[in-house]
Amino acid sequence: MHHISAPDNVATITELRAHGVTNHAITTRCRPSGPWQRVLPGVVLMSAARPTRRQRLRAAIAYAGPDSVVSGVDAMRAHGIDVPLLPDVLVLAPATRRLASRAYLTVERTTRPPRPTPHAGLPYAPLARAVLDAARRAADHEQLRVLLTSTIGPCTVGELRTELDAGSQRGSAAVRALLTPDLASADEVVPEEVTLARRLLRGTALPAPQWHVPVHDDVGMLLGVPDAWWPEVGLALDVGPRTRHHDPRAWLAAGRTLFRTDQHRLSTAPTAVMDELVAAFAAAAANGHRRAG
Known part of the structure; x- marks a missing residue:
């Protein structure tokens, strides 16, 4: 069977037939142990992996x-x-x-x-x-x-x-x-922890970040809007509770690094937090994460 190109590896059965794939071949490939799967009626994902x-x-x-x-x-x-x-x-x-x-x-x-x-x-x-x-x-x-x-x-x-x-x-x-x-x-007031993070960052050697900008992965899906973002190294900073649904693993899988802290730690151990953030910046730069969001 020749290679079939489909956006995001998703194709309808009608499209597969048009490429010369028989019903039998589709059924065989969509078996539990097969390389494809049916994700919706008449729609096939040409991969056995969990759909993104x-x-x-x-x-x-x-x-x-x-x-x-x-x-x-x-x-x-x-x-x-x-x-x-x-x-x-x-x-x-x-x-x-x-x-x-x-x-x-x-x-x-x-x-x-x-x-x-x-x-x-x-x-x-x-x-x-x-x-x-x-x-x-x-x-x-x-x-x-x-x-x-x-x-x-x-x-x-x-x-x-x-x-x-x-x-x-x-x-x-x-x-x-x-x-x-x-x-x-209702949401116009800048949270106290963000104000504190801005002040602490000015005391480091880090370049000025972008504040509250959307960051996307390589296929255009929103990873989130972190409190601060350094696109030159792919590093994001979350300091507030409003972004707690951000998953560092998802950012890492997309080639970005998410550094998280909170107001208590910013207030009680500001030097340690900034040192960790500077180290995260250096690690991200060394890993070559130079992707714009």
Whole structure:
């Protein structure tokens, strides 16, 4: 069988057949011990490894078909909003398409399919639509508050209210109650630990970092928005509790280094923390992690 090239190693059965792969060959390769796997009905991952988040998104769009878009927290992250991932992927599809939710995928059929915003080869809902789709599914008040406050800045309260009024009213009461002018000022204060980190860094030989910028891996997936970022060596610094969902292993797998500390340690052992950070910078530079986020 000749080599088949597919984005993210994800292909539909129709596409595989078009490349001359028979049904028998597909079935054989997708057996439990085989080199491929079915991730959604009619969609194959041409690898036996656990699907990455991006491969799950690619498979979801392949399953949902043309004019479908990724929404919810995955789309928020594509727009650079650093919110924790949820287990499920949300995809919007035209209401005329008969599709059922499957496995990790939630399909919402809509009479208002948004114009997709492309990012790194995948179609996403615009930010206001994405955050409200996520907000209507929030598990509790705290998750809802985090989703909304994380978006203020790139989106205004007015833009969110306009999108809310135009869309489905299902699950919108709690969202509407939080979308007040006060929300815009809820996250404006710079946390004390970030202010302290800025002051301590000025006393080191480290170059000035970028503050609160999105950092992506090599396939365009958001790793996070750390408190500080040195793109020349691929080193990130987290000092606040708001980024505790960042996983250092995921950053390392992407060729970036995540250094984490907290306010207590910054306050009680500032010299030790800065020495460790300088050492992490030197190690990252020596490892050749010179990738821009």
